[in-house]
Each structure stands twice: as structure tokens, then as C-alpha cells.
Amino acid sequence: xxxxxxxxxxxxxxxxxxxxxxxxxxxxxxxxxxxxxxxxxxxxxxxxxxxxxxxxxxxxxxxxxxxxxxxxxxxxxxxxxxxxxxxxxxxxxxxxxxxxxxxxxxxxxxxxxxxxxxxxxxxxxxxxxxxxxxxxxxxxxxxxxxxxxxxxxxxxxxxxxxxxxxxxxxxxxxxxxxxxxxxxxxxxxxxxxxxxxxxxxxxxxxxxxxxxxxxxxxxxxxxxxxxxxxxxxxxxxxxxxxxxxxxxxxxxxxxxxxxxxxxxxxxxxxxxxxxxxxxxxxxxxxxxxxxxxxxxxxxxxxxxxxxxxxxxxxxxxxxxxxxxxxxxxxxxxxxxxxxxxxxxxxxxxxxxxxxxxxx
Amino acid sequence: xxxxxxxxxxxxxxxxxxxxxxxxxxxxxxxxxxxxxxxxxxxxxxxxxxxxxxxxxxxxxxxxxxxxxxxxxxxxxxxxxxxxxxxxxxxxxxxxxxxxxxxxxxxxxxxxxxxxxxxxxxxxxxxxxxxxxxxxxxxxxxxxxxxxxxxxxxxxxxxxxxxxxxxxxxxxxxxxxxxxxxxxxxxxxxxxxxxxxxxxxxxxxxxxxxxxxxxxxxxxxxxxxxxxxxxxxxxxxxxxxxxxxxxxxxxxxxxxxxxxxxxxxxxxxxxxxxxxxxxxxxxxxxxxxxxxxxxxxxx
Amino acid sequence: xxxxxxxxxxxxxxxxxxxxxxxxxxxxxxxxxxxxxxxxxxxxxxxxxxxxxxxxxxxxxxxxxxxxxxxxxxxxxxxxxxxxxxxxxxxxxxxxxxxxxxxxxxxxxxxxxxxxxxxxxxxxxxxxxxxxxxxxxxxxxxxxxxxxxxxxxxxxxxxxxxxxxxxxxxxxxxxxxxxxxxxxxxxxxxxxxxxxxxxxxxxxxxxxxxxxxxxxxxxxxxxxxxxxxxxxxxxxxxxxxxxxxxxxxxxxx
Numbered sequence: 001x002x003x004x005x006x007x008x009x010x011x012x013x014x015x016x017x018x019x020x021x022x023x024x025x026x027x028x029x030x031x032x033x034x035x036x037x038x039x040x041x042x043x044x045x046x047x048x049x050x051x052x053x054x055x056x057x058x059x060x061x062x063x064x065x066x067x068x069x070x071x072x073x074x075x076x077x078x079x080x081x082x083x084x085x086x087x088x089x090x091x092x093x094x095x096x097x098x099x100x101x102x103x104x105x106x107x108x109x110x111x112x113x114x115x116x117x118x119x120x121x122x123x124x125x126x127x128x129x130x131x132x133x134x135x136x137x138x139x140x141x142x143x144x145x146x147x148x149x150x151x152x153x154x155x156x157x158x159x160x161x162x163x164x165x166x167x168x169x170x171x172x173x174x175x176x177x178x179x180x181x182x183x184x185x186x187x188x189x190x191x192x193x194x195x196x197x198x199x200x201x202x203x204x205x206x207x208x209x210x211x212x213x214x215x216x217x218x219x220x221x222x223x224x225x226x227x228x229x230x231x232x233x234x235x236x237x238x239x240x241x242x243x244x245x246x247x248x249x250x251x252x253x254x255x256x257x258x259x260x261x262x263x264x265x266x267x268x269x270x271x272x273x274x275x276x277x278x279x280x281x282x283x284x285x286x287x288x289x290x291x292x293x294x295x296x297x298x299x300x301x302x303x304x305x306x307x308x309x310x311x312x313x314x315x316x317x318x319x320x321x322x323x324x325x326x327x328x329x330x331x332x333x334x335x336x337x338x339x340x341x342x343x344x345x346x347x348x349x350x351x352x353x354x355x356x357x358x359x
Numbered sequence: 360x361x362x363x364x365x366x367x368x369x370x371x372x373x374x375x376x377x378x379x380x381x382x383x384x385x386x387x388x389x390x391x392x393x394x395x396x397x398x399x400x401x402x403x404x405x406x407x408x409x410x411x412x413x414x415x416x417x418x419x420x421x422x423x424x425x426x427x428x429x430x431x432x433x434x435x436x437x438x439x440x441x442x443x444x445x446x447x448x449x450x451x452x453x454x455x456x457x458x459x460x461x462x463x464x465x466x467x468x469x470x471x472x473x474x475x476x477x478x479x480x481x482x483x484x485x486x487x488x489x490x491x492x493x494x495x496x497x498x499x500x501x502x503x504x505x506x507x508x509x510x511x512x513x514x515x516x517x518x519x520x521x522x523x524x525x526x527x528x529x530x531x532x533x534x535x536x537x538x539x540x541x542x543x544x545x546x547x548x549x550x551x552x553x554x555x556x557x558x559x560x561x562x563x564x565x566x567x568x569x570x571x572x573x574x575x576x577x578x579x580x581x582x583x584x585x586x587x588x589x590x591x592x593x594x595x596x597x598x599x600x601x602x603x604x605x606x607x608x609x610x611x612x613x614x615x616x617x618x619x620x621x622x623x624x625x626x627x628x629x630x631x632x633x634x635x636x637x638x639x640x641x642x643x644x645x646x647x648x649x650x651x652x653x654x655x656x657x658x
Numbered sequence: 659x660x661x662x663x664x665x666x667x668x669x670x671x672x673x674x675x676x677x678x679x680x681x682x683x684x685x686x687x688x689x690x691x692x693x694x695x696x697x698x699x700x701x702x703x704x705x706x707x708x709x710x711x712x713x714x715x716x717x718x719x720x721x722x723x724x725x726x727x728x729x730x731x732x733x734x735x736x737x738x739x740x741x742x743x744x745x746x747x748x749x750x751x752x753x754x755x756x757x758x759x760x761x762x763x764x765x766x767x768x769x770x771x772x773x774x775x776x777x778x779x780x781x782x783x784x785x786x787x788x789x790x791x792x793x794x795x796x797x798x799x800x801x802x803x804x805x806x807x808x809x810x811x812x813x814x815x816x817x818x819x820x821x822x823x824x825x826x827x828x829x830x831x832x833x834x835x836x837x838x839x840x841x842x843x844x845x846x847x848x849x850x851x852x853x854x855x856x857x858x859x860x861x862x863x864x865x866x867x868x869x870x871x872x873x874x875x876x877x878x879x880x881x882x883x884x885x886x887x888x889x890x891x892x893x894x895x896x897x898x899x900x901x902x903x904x905x906x907x908x909x910x911x
Contacts, residue, residue, distance in 0.1 A: 056870035080856060081866045081869050083617070086617045087619075094762035097769075098766060100774065100855075100857070101856075114621070183617060183618045224492065224496075224600055227872070232872050233493055342621070357603050387730040391742070398782060399749060406760040470891060474887050477842070484861070485865070486864070486876070486879040489876065494673040542797075585750070609755065616759070636748075
């Protein structure tokens with residue numbers, strides 16, 4: 001472990017990029033490079049960007065990455081596509097100092113708040129368009145896009161008007177979660193949404209666990225990992241997932257619909273951060289500028305996610321109306337879990353989930 | 360293979376001055392031991408150190424975390440899964456290997472089957488899980504075909520997504536692995552032994568019970584152990600099929616390492632890995648004792 | 659018996675092909691676009707080449723490190739035979755996802771100080787193939803009377819290199835071949851360590867493609883299975899030819 005610490009120290013010293021007198025690793029905004037053109041030049045000099053856990057079918061990241069490469073000519077190395085947010089920070093720690101360490105992170109709020117010591121502060125040009133409650137004042141992390149927890153389903157086989165419909169016999173062997181709730185953020189929110197729809201609250205996830213327990217006993221719940229392949233194949237025709245992830249299945253199954261229960265509108269946002277020991281610091285900062293520009297935000301919108309600058313862009317009229325109209329309809333008031341509530345839910349799940357689904 | 364050191368079997372070579380002989384022989388193992396120490400023992404030591412790490416110096420907290428009922432259950436499931444798939448894989452694989460060994464050694468059948476076994480023994484993970492889901496999953500084409508003929512194999516729940524299904528999927532790579540590692544042992548059987556047994560009036564049963572069986576048994580046990588360890592530490596296939604609840608230990612380890620809802624504890628993962636190593640050590644010791652007993656009369 | 663097993667093993671592959679040739683929508687016609695679009699994925703060719711190079715390096719390195727050690731200990735240091743056997747089984751006792759935790763600091767040092775290339779994965783892969791290679795080589799060695807052969811060769815004046823390379827190895831050619839086949843298959847099928855160390859080998863590339871398009875990822879998986887199968891088949895022809903030239907077929911009596 002001591003050897004590891006020594007290596008990290010040596011690594012961070014050599015990772016500080018130096019481009020024409022500007023120390024990119026400590027730049028806190030584009031002005032440190034003398035404006036966007038300076039930043040672009042510095043990033044092109046580095047020539048590559050390491051991203052992690054950004055699968056192409058997640059919120060349209062496939063187009064976002066290819067758009068970035070097409071615009072700036074910077075190669076993007078996409079690693080560990082199925083990784084979780086925790087895997088991302090694990091990789092930042094374990095590979096710091098190498099040229100493959102992740103430059104930027106797209107992580108859930110729980111992991112972001114627990115690991116701020118790994119991030120470098122940076123304010124994008126559109127900093128003021130991000131609502132104050134959705135960013136850290138010191139610029140260490142900033143939310144990027146979000147959505148609502150939904151039930152995606154094949155409408156040619158089923159009709160769903162409420163969460164309790166899933167208890168009916170025709171859903172035998174059909175319902176899946178996107179991951180294990182003790183491990184994955186999306187699944188945790190899925191169980192919480194079920195809880196809200198069954199009389200629970202943001203402080204009490206027990207109703208959701210009880211619901212899935214009943215689903216499992218009826219034989220309606222299957223424990224496999226829902227993927228694009230299992231959806232296309234018909235093995236998981238009903239999936240609890242973020243609405244933007246569910247919407248992506250529409251290209252494989254034309255009759256796929258996304259249902260957000262009006263009595264349980266549970267939202268969640270993810271956050272961006274730049275690694276303090278990024279091997280390509282200028283490219284990392286350019287990536288963030290790209291993501292928070294109108295182009296980047298609209299690309300996320302195209303993927304069915306709600307970009308964080310949505311309010312500001314609607315006022316300014318730069319929001320793409322076609323994509324906005326394609327978002328799944330949401331009735332009711334959205335609620336969001338606070339970090340404390342999320343931790344409490346996770347602790348409850350840790351003790352009760354395994355028995356509830358009776359493996 | 361199993362060399363019981365006898366006093367006269369020291370070294371086969373020109374005699375040297377007594378004091379120089381001993382170190383020279385051991386030097387031959389240095390490259391291997393050095394490489395393994397660096398790339399296997401050192402990482403293992405790092406993991407074991409993690410198992411005893413605590414917030415304020417070494418502690419047993421991670422070890423005691425292993426006594427929780429759902430973790431003990433996952434260990435039991437892991438051992439059952441590995442033992443069952445290893446046993447089935449070993450028996451079926453040995454029979455298949457025998458069929459191949461008694462055939463034409465240069466023939467097309469043997470070449471094709473051997474190459475296929477090589478590929479399939481390492482075919483696992485999400486793709487294998489999906490292949491089975493597509494075959495006999497809820498919407499698999501075999502399932503649907505059987506349903507059209509009135510047979511519902513999932514009348515009592517989808518067993519593919521439970522431990523029994525996992526055993527079936529594991530045999531898919533355990534059987535080919537057994538064929539690959541056991542075939543050379545079967546190739547070593549001389550036809551003269553069969554002829555000798557027949558000459559002495561023995562039947563097929565005598566041949567297997569007293570000649571070929573005991574000679575092959577140590578190798579068979581070794582392959583069985585390999586299959587067990589292979590199944591025990593396999594992770595990706597189970598993660599795709601039974602994603603909920605951490606039914607086996609590698610899934611618990613993955614949860615401890617990658618949980619993004621705040622339940623990640625890397626040191627508990629190390630403790631779980633340490634426990635897995637200990638279990639395999641116990642099984643290896645059993646295998647060693649059994650092997651020494653059965654191979655006692657071999658030169 | 660072969661037929662029953664054949665059906666068992668081929669059915670899932672057939673299911674994969676069936677899925678990969680599906681069109682979009684329920685009644686869409688079968689299509690081969692999933693397979694043809696493999697050729698237009700740029701990342702994939704780089705990953706295939708890297709995996710093949712790793713497979714070759716790992717096989718050669720494994721034979722160089724393991725085979726002489728196994729033969730040597732059986733002849734000269736019998737007490738170490740059991741130790742080597744246990745050490746060779748050890749890599750399988752730790753799941754790869756945990757082994758990476760221990761390998762990461764080591765790789766950090768290697769990648770900073772020696773090389774950042776994906777080929778450094780060979781160091782770890784040699785360890786990964788040890789259990790399988792050991793078992794295959796061991797089964798072959800058990801059929802060869804090493805002591806007698808080496809004593810005979812040594813008494814005729816052969817050096818140790820000749821004993822190993824020209825006397826013992828030809829008698830266990832099928833075991834050496836199997837060990838190599840297994841090593842190649844392990845390296846080409848390895849995913850976890852490469853993925854968690856942020857390298858892109860064949861399986862990681864397949865996973866990445868899988869998130870873009872389900873049909874293409876299954877098509878790639880089927881294609882890679884066929885590719886490895888043909889490769890292993892070709893290897894078996896090469897080795898057989900070599901063995902026949904040396905006239906090895908059973909014990910050199």
C-alpha cells in the first residue's frame with residue numbers, strides 16, 4: 001500500500017500537462033487558456049481523451065462521442081462501457097499516472113459527493129445556465145442530465161396504466177430491473193419508484209421491496225440483467241429503467257413505450273467531474289465545454305434525457321423543439337431523493353433485498 | 360507425475376561434488392518461482408492485506424462481516440454450484456475424451472472436436488448467458504417450440520434463472536475443458552496394457568478396475584479439481600443470468616467493489632476473496648491426500 | 659453420444675445466429691446486416707490484432723517458463739513438484755475481479771516505467787493460463803517415463819537442452835499442443851482483467867459494440883467463436899505435421 005502511495009505521488013506530478021505556458025491541470029475556466037481557441041489548441045495538442053463507462057446507447061453518448069471527434073479531431077478512448085460510477089472512481093485511483101487513466105467522469109450523485117477529493121474544479125462557459133442547486137459552488141462537480149424512473153414495455157404485448165398492473169398474471173416471467181438495487185443507481189431508483197407508487201415515501205423504501213417480493217412470488221419478476229439484447233429478444237418485455245434509457249429500446253422494438261406513473265414521478269440527475277490527475281487535462285476541459293454547449297445539451301435531449309440547462313435554453317429558445325416534444329409525457333410533481341435518503345434506502349436494501357427476492 | 364521421493368532417485372546426471380549438487384538443482388526453479396512471486400503472489404498479498412485493513416490500522420472487521428447469513432448462504436451456493444458442474448463436466452468430459460482417444464488420432468473428428476472444445480471451454484460471460492437465454496429462456500426458441508407442442512418446461516418457475524439453471528450453463532464450458540485437459544492422459548494409455556490384461560485372462564471390467572482406472576485416476580482427480588476451481592471463481596456468466604441478490608460469492612465481491620449506491624467496501628471484497636482462496640486450499644489439500652493414497656504404488 | 663452432446667453444444671450457437679439475423683420488428687425478414695457491419699467497425703480490427711499478438715506471446719512465454727520447470731523438477735527436484743502444482747492452481751482460486759485489485763498497482767508501475775502498450779497484459783495472462791496449461795502438460799508428462807529417458811539421453815552425452823527439446827517434448831506433443839490451444843483460447847476469451855485495466859482487447863471491443871447494437875454484438879461474438887475455432891483447427895494441423903516428421907508416436911522404446 002505504501003508503494004501504491006509513492007507511485008500515485010510520482011504519477012500526479014508527471015500528469016500535469018503543460019501547453020504553451022498554461023498549466024491545463026489547474027485551469028479553472030476557459031479564460032485561463034486565453035479563451036476557447038486557446039483551449040481547443042491545447043486540447044488538440046494532447047490529441048486524445050479517455051472516457052469511462054459511457055456506453056453508446058446511454059443518453060445518446062454514441063453520437064456525442066463521434067460528434068466531439070468529428071468537430072475537434074481528438075480521439076476518444078471509451079473504456080469499461082458497462083462499469084458503474086464506483087468503477088469509474090476506482091479506475092481513477094488505480095490508474096493514476098498512466099496514460100489510460102480516465103480524464104472525465106459521469107457519475108451518480110452518491111459517488112460524486114463521496115469522492116470530491118479526486119476532482120479538479122472547473123467552470124464551463126455556460127456556468128450560469130446551470131441552476132445553483134445542481135452544481136457545487138466550488139466547481140468540483142456539476143449535474144449534466146437527468147430523467148424520470150419509468151416502466152418501459154412492449155405495447156404489442158401489454159398495456160400498463162399503473163404500477164400495480166404488473167401484479168396481473170399476464171406478466172408472468174416478464175418484469176426485470178436494470179441491475180441489482182444494492183449495486184446500481186438505476187435499480188435503486190426503480191425500487192424507490194415502486195415504493196412511492198405503493199404507499200411508501202422517499203424516506204421509506206420498504207413498500208417497494210415488499211412489492212418486488214410479491215412480484216417475485218407470483219413469478220412475474222425475473223432476475224436477469226436486462227440488456228438491449230434481452231429486450232429485442234423478448235425475454236424482458238417489461239423493464240424498470242430511466243426513461244431515457246428505455247426510450248433507446250424503441251429502435252429495436254418499434255412498439256416499445258415508456259410509462260412514468262403519475263403518482264410516482266421520481267427523478268434523478270447524474271453529474272460530471274474532471275479528474276485532478278487527468279492525463280489529458282486540456283482535452284478534458286474541452287469535453288466539458290462541448291457537453292454544456294447548446295450542441296451537447298441538445299444531443300442529450302435527443303437521447304431522451306433532460307439536460308440540466310433545459311430551463312435556460314427554453315428561455316433563450318435554443319432548445320431543440322422536436323426532441324423536446326418526443327420526451328415521454330410526465331404528469332404529477334417530480335420528487336428527487338436527497339443524499340441522506342438515498343443512503344438510508346441503500347442501507348435498508350442491503351439488509352432486506354436478498355431475502356425479498358428469495359435467491 | 361506424482362513423484363514420491365525415494366532415497367535413490369536423487370538426480371539423473373553426472374555426479375558432482377556433493378556440496379555443489381543441491382543448489383544447482385534448485386536454481387532451475389528460480390525463473391518460474393520469480394515470475395509467479397511477482398505476478399501472482401504479490402497481487403495476492405496486496406488483496407490479503409486489504410482483507411485485514413481497517414480505518415485505524417489492521418482489524419478483523421472485514422472478516423467478521425463474512426459471518427452475515429446472506430454471505431454464508433452465498434458461499435454454500437458457490438460450493439454447490441462448483442461441485443455439481445465440475446462433477447458433471449468431469450464425467451461427461453471424460454467419456455467424450457475416451458471416445459476421441461480411441462478413435463483415429465489424426466482423424467478429422469478428433470481435430471474438429473478438440474478445436475471446438477478449445478473454443479467452448481473459454482466461451483463464457485454475457486454472451487454465453489445470452490445464448491442460453493435465446494435458446495431456453497422465457498422467449499427462447501426451444502421453449503417456444505416446446506410450448507407449441509404442449510410442453511411447458513417453466514410450469515414451476517423459470518429454473519434457468521436459478522441455481523439449477525446456472526449449473527446447466529456452467530457445464531457448457533466445463534465439459535470441453537475436461538476434454539482438453541484429460542485427453543493427453545488418455546493418449547498415454549498403451550494398447551499393450553489391454554493386450555496384457557486379455558492375455559492374463561482379464562475382462563474389460565478387470566482392465567478398467569485394476570489397470571487403466573488406477574493409472575488414470577490421479578489425473579482425473581487433478582482435472583476435477585481444475586474444473587471445480589474454474590467454476591468457483593467464474594463471475595460474468597452468473598452476473599448476466601442471476602443479477603439480483605448476490606447468489607454466489609463472486610457476485611457478492613462484485614457488489615462490494617462496484618456498488619454505486621454507497622455500499623462499496625473494497626476491503627470486504629478482499630476478505631471474501633481470501634475466504635474463497637481458503638476454500639480452494641482446503642479442497643486442494645483433500646485432493647492431495649486422496650491422490651497420494653491412490654498413487655502410492657506408482658514409480 | 660457424440661450426437662447428443664453435439665446438439666447440446668450447437669443449439670445455443672444456433673440461437674445466437676438466429677438472433678443476429680433478425681430484422682427490426684416482429685415480421686421483418688432475416689438479414690445479414692449485423693454480420694456485414696462488423697467489417698466497418700474500426701476499433702475492432704485494432705482489438706483483434708492486439709488479442710492475437712497477446713495470444714501468441716502468452717503461449718510462447720507460458721511454454722518457456724512452465725515446461726522446462728515441470729520437466730526439471732520431475733527429474734532433479736521432486737519435492738518441488740507438488741509446490742509447482744499448487745502454485746499453478748492458485749490463479750483460479752481468486753476471481754479475476756479481485757485479482758485486478760492486486761494487479762492494478764503493479765500495472766500502474768509497469769505502465770509508467772516500462773510501457774503503456776496493451777501487450778503488457780501478457781504478464782498477467784501467463785499467470786491466468788497456468789492452471790490449464792499445467793494440467794494439460796501434466797497429463798502428457800504422466801505418460802512419459804522421464805527419468806529413464808533423461809538418464810538414457812544423458813548417459814549418451816546429451817546436454818539438458820537436448821534432453822528436453824529433442825527427447826522428452828516430442829513424446830508429449832499432444833499435451834504441448836493442447837496447452838497452447840488452451841492458452842490461445844483463454845487469451846482470446848479474456849475480458850475482466852483487460853476491461854478493468856482500461857485496455858481494449860477483443861472481448862472488451864465486443865462488449866462496447868454490444869451497447870451500440872445488440873444484433874451486431876451477438877454477430878461479433880459468433881464470428882469470434884468461428885475465428886478462434888478455425889485458428890485452433892489450423893494450429894492442430896501444423897503441430898501434427900511437425901510431430902510426424904520427428905517420428906514420434908508413443909514412447910521411444
